Amino acid sequence: MLSIKAPLKLVDFQKVLFENQKLEISNEIRQKAENSFHFLQEFAKDKVIYGVNTGFGPMAQYRIKDEDRLQLQYNLIRSHASGTGKPIAPLYVKASMLARLHTLSLGYSGVHTSVLETMQQLINHDITPLIFEHGGVGASGDLVQLAHLALVLIGEGEVFYKGERKSTISVFEKLHIKPIQIKLREGLALINGTSVMTGIGIVNIIHARRLLEWSVCCSSILNELVAAYSDHFSAELNASKVHGSQHSIAEMMRNHLKDSKRIKNREDHLYRDSSNTEAIFSEKVQEYYSLRCIPQILGPVLNTINSAEKILMDEVNSANDNPIVSIEKQMVYHGGNFHGDFISLEMDKLKLVITRLSMLAERQLNYLLNSKLNEIFPPFVNLGTLGLNFGLQGAQFTAVSTTAENQTLSNSMYVHSIPNNNDNQDIVSMGTNAATMTKTVIDNAYQVLAIEMMAIIQGIKYIDDLEGFSERSKAVFKQFQDKIALEKQHDFPLYATIKDVTKSLKENDVYK
Numbered sequence: 001m002l003s004i005k006a007p008l009k010l011v012d013f014q015k016v017l018f019e020n021q022k023l024e025i026s027n028e029i030r031q032k033a034e035n036s037f038h039f040l041q042e043f044a045k046d047k048v049i050y051g052v053n054t055g056f057g058p059m060a061q062y063r064i065k066d067e068d069r070l071q072l073q074y075n076l077i078r079s080h081a082s083g084t085g086k087p088i089a090p091l092y093v094k095a096s097m098l099a100r101l102h103t104l105s106l107g108y109s110g111v112h113t114s115v116l117e118t119m120q121q122l123i124n125h126d127i128t129p130l131i132f133e134h135g136g137v138g139a140s141g142d143l144v145q146l147a148h149l150a151l152v153l154i155g156e157g158e159v160f161y162k163g164e165r166k167s168t169i170s171v172f173e174k175l176h177i178k179p180i181q182i183k184l185r186e187g188l189a190l191i192n193g194t195s196v197m198t199g200i201g202i203v204n205i206i207h208a209r210r211l212l213e214w215s216v217c218c219s220s221i222l223n224e225l226v227a228a229y230s231d232h233f234s235a236e237l238n239a240s241k242v243h244g245s246q247h248s249i250a251e252m253m254r255n256h257l258k259d260s261k262r263i264k265n266r267e268d269h270l271y272r273d274s275s276n277t278e279a280i281f282s283e284k285v286q287e288y289y290s291l292r293c294i295p296q297i298l299g300p301v302l303n304t305i306n307s308a309e310k311i312l313m314d315e316v317n318s319a320n321d322n323p324i325v326s327i328e329k330q331m332v333y334h335g336g337n338f339h340g341d342f343i344s345l346e347m348d349k350l351k352l353v354i355t356r357l358s359m360l361a362e363r364q365l366n367y368l369l370n371s372k373l374n375e376i377f378p379p380f381v382n383l384g385t386l387g388l389n390f391g392l393q394g395a396q397f398t399a400v401s402t403t404a405e406n407q408t409l410s411n412s413m414y415v416h417s418i419p420n421n422n423d424n425q426d427i428v429s430m431g432t433n434a435a436t437m438t439k440t441v442i443d444n445a446y447q448v449l450a451i452e453m454m455a456i457i458q459g460i461k462y463i464d465d466l467e468g469f470s471e472r473s474k475a476v477f478k479q480f481q482d483k484i485a486l487e488k489q490h491d492f493p494l495y496a497t498i499k500d501v502t503k504s505l506k507e508n509d510v511y512k
Helices: 010-018 027-046 066-080 090-104 113-124 143-153 168-175 186-191 195-225 235-239 244-257 273-277 294-316 341-369 393-409 431-463 471-480 495-507
Strands: 084-087 132-134 158-161 164-167 324-326 331-333
Touching: 010 090, 010 195, 027 113, 027 324, 027 331, 066 143, 066 186, 090 113, 090 143, 090 186, 090 195, 090 294, 113 143, 113 186, 132 143, 143 186, 143 195, 158 168, 164 168, 195 244, 195 294, 195 341, 195 431, 195 471, 195 495, 235 244, 244 294, 244 471, 294 341, 341 393, 341 431, 393 431, 431 471, 431 495, 471 495
Parallel strands: none
Antiparallel strands: 084 132, 158 164, 324 331
């Protein structure tokens, strides 16, 4: 069991999301929530507290009668459950629920303990609310998306359970789950916050880091395929630049290629006397940038992933609703902790570098498929009959098209604020849009890398010298060789193969 406590770490999300580890709420957390709730209940009796005895947003100037306070919370939840578009995938919703549960457990929100308990049960039973991609503008947080979560918590709306979309009430009745108790400000506390953009962002980080490692892997094997020189990923060359992430990528390549018999040492080939007599060098002096500049291109990607992870985990461990209850100061503070600028900016940066990674993969793929460039492999790494068969010609169109989409999607959401809510929300973050677009960019990049991997496997088969490759490259070849069989005289549709390889890349680590 994983106990909810601060600080929550990325590894905790991985355990819950990918290992289905169950959650428990400690007595300490439960007591903190109760203390916060009771303090706010007493504090609000003779004071004006936003969202407790006032309307919301531009209607905050209206006092709410005591007998209408609870109905106010239900009205807020139901009216804002207005999302459209595609449902957010359950994995990302589950991450968002964990993020929301944790921020509410910090004791700054004044919610009834039933909120924590019901959310815990949903996560442990793998029940994920139906939440749509479109709706939130990321300023009072993910208002619309979180309203769909709150709708489920009050026993309404729809959920995904065991792969099926069902009414919430039917699942609650089956599993004997009780809806939350609206006592004070539970509706506002649930929907004010950045937990959906953050939850999606955390899954994006996990998938982006794995994607980066596969990119390093593909780049390393590509260098083996063409018998490249070792100096461009050497410690000595990369030490002349002080970027730590560049050093890390170069080190990953060295570890991958340390026992390769195909990588050349420049001293043995070009730094020799016979080279001085050649008018035109028989051996290539330097490789194309897509082979030679891997540490410099992927270094910024690693840097950005690391930065985004820190920012997102800081957000997870923060109170991000409004108002904020401070038992220590015996005060309630009104402000804007729900604003999603931190997340929006990091997601924009992340989709920008992942787009760059997909561009690198597409160029490496083009190098492999263009026989006039590589001067090693047949066109499109076609191992059938030239003219009769097509190799990966059709798949290249898909890689180029997908990369082009990434280039368009990488445009910033952070700078696309549109005032709304009667201009109460006059500058917004668009953080959830940024996070969902980043998810699409990452998914696209996996597809491009899958097609590159297919070309690499075909290239190794063409070389027909597996023993010369590094142990890591051999393991990758053995992992994928049976998935990719383009040596037949009769071509076949590639879409299922691309999907299969994409799934393998996304679900498996290469360097762990």
